[in-house]
Amino acid sequence: MRSAPLIRLAAVAAVAALALTSCSAGAPEPAASSGGAATAPLLTIGSLTEPTSWDPAQSNEGHFAPIYQSVYDTLLKREPDGTLSPMLATEWTMSDDSMSLSLELRTDVTFTDGSVFDGEAVKANIEHFKTANGPQQGNLAAIESVEVVDADTVNIQLSAPDPDLPNNLANSGGYMASPAALATPEITTVPVGSGPYVLDTSRSVVGSTIMFTRNEDYWGEELPFDEVEFKILTDETARLNALTSGQIDFASLNRAASALQAQAAGLNAPEPFSVNWGGLLFFDRDGALLPELADVRVREALAIAIDADAIVQVGWEGLGTQTSQVFGPDTEAYEKDLDDAYAYDPKRAKELLAEAGASDLSLTLPVSGVFEPVIYDAIIQNWEDIGVTVTRHQWGPGEAIPSMQRGEFPIAFMTLASRSDWGTMNFLLSPEATWNPLGSTDPELEALMAGYPSADEAGKAEIAREVNEWVIDNVWFAPIMRPDTFNFYGDSIEIVPQVQQAIPSIWSYTPTGM
Amino acid sequence: MPFLLKRLISAVSLIFATSLIVFLLISPAFGDIARNVLGENASAEQVSQLNSELGFDRPVFVQYFDWLVGALQGDLGTSLFTSQPVWAAISVRMPVTVALVVLVTLLSGIIGFAVGIISAVRRGWVDKTLQFFATLGDALPAFIIALFLVTVFAIQLGWLPATGYTDFRADPSAWALSLVMPVAALTIPAIAGIAQQVRSSMLSMMRQDYVRTLRSRGLSETRVVLVHVLRNSSTTGLTALAVQVVGILGGAVVIEQIFALPGLGSLAIEAAVRTDAPLVLGAVLAYVVIVVIVNLLVDLAVAWLNPKVRLS
Numbered sequence: 001m002r003s004a005p006l007i008r009l010a011a012v013a014a015v016a017a018l019a020l021t022s023c024s025a026g027a028p029e030p031a032a033s034s035g036g037a038a039t040a041p042l043l044t045i046g047s048l049t050e051p052t053s054w055d056p057a058q059s060n061e062g063h064f065a066p067i068y069q070s071v072y073d074t075l076l077k078r079e080p081d082g083t084l085s086p087m088l089a090t091e092w093t094m095s096d097d098s099m100s101l102s103l104e105l106r107t108d109v110t111f112t113d114g115s116v117f118d119g120e121a122v123k124a125n126i127e128h129f130k131t132a133n134g135p136q137q138g139n140l141a142a143i144e145s146v147e148v149v150d151a152d153t154v155n156i157q158l159s160a161p162d163p164d165l166p167n168n169l170a171n172s173g174g175y176m177a178s179p180a181a182l183a184t185p186e187i188t189t190v191p192v193g194s195g196p197y198v199l200d201t202s203r204s205v206v207g208s209t210i211m212f213t214r215n216e217d218y219w220g221e222e223l224p225f226d227e228v229e230f231k232i233l234t235d236e237t238a239r240l241n242a243l244t245s246g247q248i249d250f251a252s253l254n255r256a257a258s259a260l261q262a263q264a265a266g267l268n269a270p271e272p273f274s275v276n277w278g279g280l281l282f283f284d285r286d287g288a289l290l291p292e293l294a295d296v297r298v299r300e301a302l303a304i305a306i307d308a309d310a311i312v313q314v315g316w317e318g319l320g321t322q323t324s325q326v327f328g329p330d331t332e333a334y335e336k337d338l339d340d341a342y343a344y345d346p347k348r349a350k351e352l353l354a355e356a357g358a359s360d361l362s363l364t365l366p367v368s369g370v371f372e373p374v375i376y377d378a379i380i381q382n383w384e385d386i387g388v389t390v391t392r393h394q395w396g397p398g399e400a401i402p403s404m405q406r407g408e409f410p411i412a413f414m415t416l417a418s419r420s421d422w423g424t425m426n427f428l429l430s431p432e433a434t435w436n437p438l439g440s441t442d443p444e445l446e447a448l449m450a451g452y453p454s455a456d457e458a459g460k461a462e463i464a465r466e467v468n469e470w471v472i473d474n475v476w477f478a479p480i481m482r483p484d485t486f487n488f489y490g491d492s493i494e495i496v497p498q499v500q501q502a503i504p505s506i507w508s509y510t511p512t513g514m
Numbered sequence: 515m516p517f518l519l520k521r522l523i524s525a526v527s528l529i530f531a532t533s534l535i536v537f538l539l540i541s542p543a544f545g546d547i548a549r550n551v552l553g554e555n556a557s558a559e560q561v562s563q564l565n566s567e568l569g570f571d572r573p574v575f576v577q578y579f580d581w582l583v584g585a586l587q588g589d590l591g592t593s594l595f596t597s598q599p600v601w602a603a604i605s606v607r608m609p610v611t612v613a614l615v616v617l618v619t620l621l622s623g624i625i626g627f628a629v630g631i632i633s634a635v636r637r638g639w640v641d642k643t644l645q646f647f648a649t650l651g652d653a654l655p656a657f658i659i660a661l662f663l664v665t666v667f668a669i670q671l672g673w674l675p676a677t678g679y680t681d682f683r684a685d686p687s688a689w690a691l692s693l694v695m696p697v698a699a700l701t702i703p704a705i706a707g708i709a710q711q712v713r714s715s716m717l718s719m720m721r722q723d724y725v726r727t728l729r730s731r732g733l734s735e736t737r738v739v740l741v742h743v744l745r746n747s748s749t750t751g752l753t754a755l756a757v758q759v760v761g762i763l764g765g766a767v768v769i770e771q772i773f774a775l776p777g778l779g780s781l782a783i784e785a786a787v788r789t790d791a792p793l794v795l796g797a798v799l800a801y802v803v804i805v806v807i808v809n810l811l812v813d814l815a816v817a818w819l820n821p822k823v824r825l826s
Contacts, residue, residue: 052551052595060553133560133567135553188597205606206598207784208679208776231774233677234784237661238774241676245668265669398789401554402546416554427555434555 040511043225043493045503046233046242046251050210054191054199055182056125056175057132062275062417063252065171065498066506067230070212072193073220074174075103075122076166080508082330082499084166087220088117088176088194092169098161098454105152109219111178113192119148124179126156138426139173140165161453163422163460196223196506208232224510243267249493252503253486255372256317267488270497272319276415277326279479280306280379284410285440292358293410296475301352302411303342303478305386306379310344312481315375320483324472326428328418328482330499333464341472342479349386362389366409368400379413407437415483418500421464425449429471445470521813525806532802533585536795537578543789544570544577550789551594568594581795590799591792593785600796603781608800610679610777611766615804617697618762622704623755627744629705630712630751634720635739644709651706656765660699660772667695677774696773700765704758711754715747749816756812760805778804 049063059068077087084092091104109117123146130140142162147155158165168174181192191199197212204211210230214222231248233239240258242248244265253259263269280302287294308322324341327333353359363383367376380390395403404412416435419427427433430449431441448470452463471477485502489495496508548564549556565571569580584591590600629648633641668676674695680688719725720743728738767779774780778800785793 050596053597133552133563135551135556137560138555138557205776206596206603207607207781208774231678233774234780235771235774238677238772241664241668241772242678242774245664245672245676247676247678396543397787398543398546398550402549405549405554405558432557434557 040224040226040514042227042229043509044229044231044248044250045509046239046248047210047230048232048234048236048239048252048254050207050230050232053188055132055134055187056172056177056191056193057129057137058134058188059172059175060135061172062502065501066503067210068172068175069195069506070197070228071191071195071199072175072177073109073195074170075176076170076174078167078170078498078505080496080498080504084170087170089169092166094166098163099158101156101158101165102149103154103156105154106219107152109194110217111181111192111194112198112215112217113178113181115178115180117176117194118151119154120151121176121179122146122154123148124182125176128182129173134172136168136172139168139171163453164420167420194219196220197228200227223507224514228506243488243490246490248490250487250489250495250503250509253488256315256319256483256486259319259484259486259488260317262486262488267490269486269488270495272484273497273499274321274328274482275417275485275500275502277323277328277418277479277482278320278375278413278415279323279326279477279481280411280413281404281435281477282411282475283404283407283436283438283440285474285476286438288410288438289407290363290410292356292361295356295358297352297356298358298361299475299478300342301349301356301358301386302383302388303475304345304352305349305388306342306382306478306480307344308342308480311375311378314378315372316481316483319486320481323479323482325468326416326418326471326477326479327421327424327464327468328500331418331421331424331464332461333421333424333468335465335468338468338472342475346382346386353386353388359387360389361387362391363411364391364393364409366393366395366400366403366412368395368413369397370400371413371415375413405434405437418482420500421460421467422452425452425467429467429476440476442470442474445474517817518814521810525810528806529799529802533582533795533799534578536798537581537791538574540789540791540794541574541577544574544791547594547789547791581792590796593790593793595785595788595790595793600792603793604778604796604800607776607778607781607797609682610775611763611770611779611800612804613682613693614696614700614766614769614775614777615759615762615808617693618700618704618766619755619759619808621697622701622708622758622762625701626705626708626755626758627712627748627751629709631716631739631744633709633713634716641713645713648706648709651702652710654703656699656703657768657772659702660695660769663695663699664772679773679775679777692773692775696766696769696775699769700762703765704762707758707761708751708754712747712751715750716743719743719747745819749820752812752816752819756809759808759812763801763805 047063051064051067052058056072073088075087075089076092077085079085088109089103089105093102105119111117126140126143126146130143142158142160142165143156144159145157147157149155176194177187178192181187190201196215196218198215200211200213212228214226233242236254236258239251240253240261243251243262253262282293282299284290284293292298312318312320312322323339325334325338353361365380383390404414428435429445431439448463448467452460455463487497487503492512494510494512495504498504498508547570548561548568552560552564569577581591592599593603629644633644664676667674675692679692682689725738725743728742767783770777770779771783778797782794782797785797
């Protein structure tokens with residue numbers, strides 16, 4: 001930074017010139033006027049994303065959750081530790097054969113357009129969700145029909161047991177909108193729910209600001225903030241700057257380097273927790289695209305050739321935990337000892353390749369701009385060290401996920417959310433799973449998974465562990481790490497992190513000292 | 515007026531050509547759009563259903579023709595990600611970018627001309643100092659200046675907001691404050707380019723015979739410089755300004771991201787990253803329209819200052 005003082009001088013001079021010529025605004029006021037006060041008039045959250053539509057059937061999870069939760073109540077509530085508690089439904093009972101779920105509903109709830117929440121509303125919402133082709137449509141795939149028993153009771157009939165259904169009714173799939181509004185196209189731009197806040201359309205700008213004010217007729221316990229503002233800050237630098245200067249109270253960051261900067265700036269963060277796992281997916285376990293990959297020894301060689309610990313230290317600045325499992329630590333399937341099932345062993349990796357007759361293996365690794373280049377560099381270096389020839393394929397913006405899900409590459413690096421045991425089986429392991437694009441399957445694995453939904457709690461836990469062990473033994477993936485989730489906040493608020501969700505739910509932010 | 519007419523015809527054909535090129539450039543992404551709209555958890559059936567709902571399974575030229583017919587009737591389509599009409603998205607964001615570009619153009623024009631004139635007239639140490647800063651300004655990309663400004667004035671001093679934009683009608687002083695740093699970041703490099711052009715053009719003009727003649731007639735030096743020399747060298751300066759404006763628009767894309775200004779640039783980036791084809795087209799066209807208008811205004815100004823141009 002040889003020329004730093006000159007840059008500074010030039011910039012200061014230019015700003016002074018601008019101040020003289022352009023702005024008659026008078027003395028600048030302090031920028032950090034939002035948040036802060038003990039009466040908690042306003043919570044400002046920096047969001048890296050915004051809803052694509054206010055139609056609850058188009059809702060999404062993770063970073064979107066607190067935005068939708070502000071206006072839409074869910075049937076059940078997911079507490080920060082992941083347990084379920086009553087919300088619009090006061091009780092829920094799964095039938096003995098796991099083929100129907102009965103819900104008792106609140107009777108004192110009205111939507112902001114004045115219409116009443118009842119069994120018919122639940123039916124209308126679920127039917128709408130199932131047909132609207134939204135991103136989380138799969139959440140309610142097991143529901144066959146909704147029977148309205150009376151105004152405060154519904155019976156949900158399933159076509160197959162779905163252990164995740166109650167959880168999904170506390171997430172996308174559980175948001176309840178006014179049935180009258182659901183039938184109109186306006187629902188995409190103006191939400192009509194029964195949640196703690198209402199959208200202030202006059203102070204919201206698509207792509208910039210979402211402003212919520214209190215729902216004066218809210219049926220439940222008031223949240224501590226009179227207003228909630230989501231500032232859409234897609235650029236990581238902008239989000240970090242807004243946070244550091246006190247313009248926003250809370251934001252999540254993606255890059256480890258930014259997290260270090262936020263730490264250095266004295267921002268608060270919860271105890272390290274993780275919602276994702278990152279690593280390689282061996283899509284082509286049958287060798288359709290890369291014949292050598294059908295041999296489990298080749299997959300194992302590629303997995304143990306990776307120095308996961310080094311990648312955690314360099315690619316994520318040490319802000320994460322090395323792992324070999326796709327199941328997260330808060331699941332039944334997880335076993336701590338398995339985290340180093342693929343411990344770094346390049347010598348053994350070479351031997352395995354030789355045994356499999358694949359010493360001259362060459363493969364193509366697709367590369368996405370979303371992840372730090374150093375991660376790809378490290379993986380490629382590790383593989384080249386055991387004699388594998390690696391070609392890079394650069395994905396353009398927006399190409400990576402579609403390309404992976406079309407099964408265009410035998411292997412790819414990705415980070416994915418850790419799910420429930422059943423969720424992981426459905427999204428990664430079943431032959432129809434979105435993340436199993438080439439439809440790998442195995443009779444033993446299928447038999448295990450088929451027994452899961454109807455097993456009792458202890459049986460489910462046992463099966464989940466067996467599935468996890470099977471997947472590790474057969475090297476379907478080469479997980480590298482569980483990256484920490486970077487939630488940062490200023491001194492004016494406190495948060496309670498939410499398991500399996502990138503940022504806290506809307507009811508988990510409180511003013512400091514309350 | 516054939517001069518204006520010619521300019522208008524070329525402007526319209528430029529806009530038309532841009533729309534076709536951009537459409538063809540993003541068309542390979544069409545197959546991925548439904549997947550990106552639905553996200554990583556959607557099933558293959560959902561994706562193909564959305565693809566046919568959106569009409570992406572039709573030939574590209576059919577899709578372009580449909581788009582063009584709509585566009586000619588004032589319908590630019592709907593954003594695939596925000597369900598907002600493209601026209602609405604653009605009209606909300608246009609004022610931000612226009613405010614930015616107009617302020618930067620005026621300021622860099624005024625300061626650039628002033629710096630260029632003073633350099634040319636005074637020479638000596640004034641010239642050398644200005645030249646030095648002009649070169650420095652030329653070498654610094656706007657985003658580096660922006661990051662530096664944010665660190666000092668928003669984070670350390672807390673004088674200015676680090677991000678965001680306030681509507682002028684809502685609060686004029688907040689509006690001005692939200693624009694100070696973005697405008698400064700874009701103005702500093704632009705001044706340099708204009709000042710250099712004005713300076714060298716002024717210097718060569720001042721060596722010309724007619725200037726000596728004017729001086730010999732006893733005209734004051736101020737009048738010679740500010741009326742006669744400046745008028746003749748302003749063509750070069752204005753052309754440099756027009757070129758800078760195109761550069762400023764490019765820089766504005768990055769600056770809007772850094773300061774989270776809801777302008778056309780950040781709209782274009784978000785749309786491109788999400789492969790939101792109708793929005794990308796709309797945002798790019800809005801950009802082209804701004805460039806065309808600025809160039810038209812500069813052409814008119816040059817023609818007004820220098821009647822010879824009108825004949826060519």
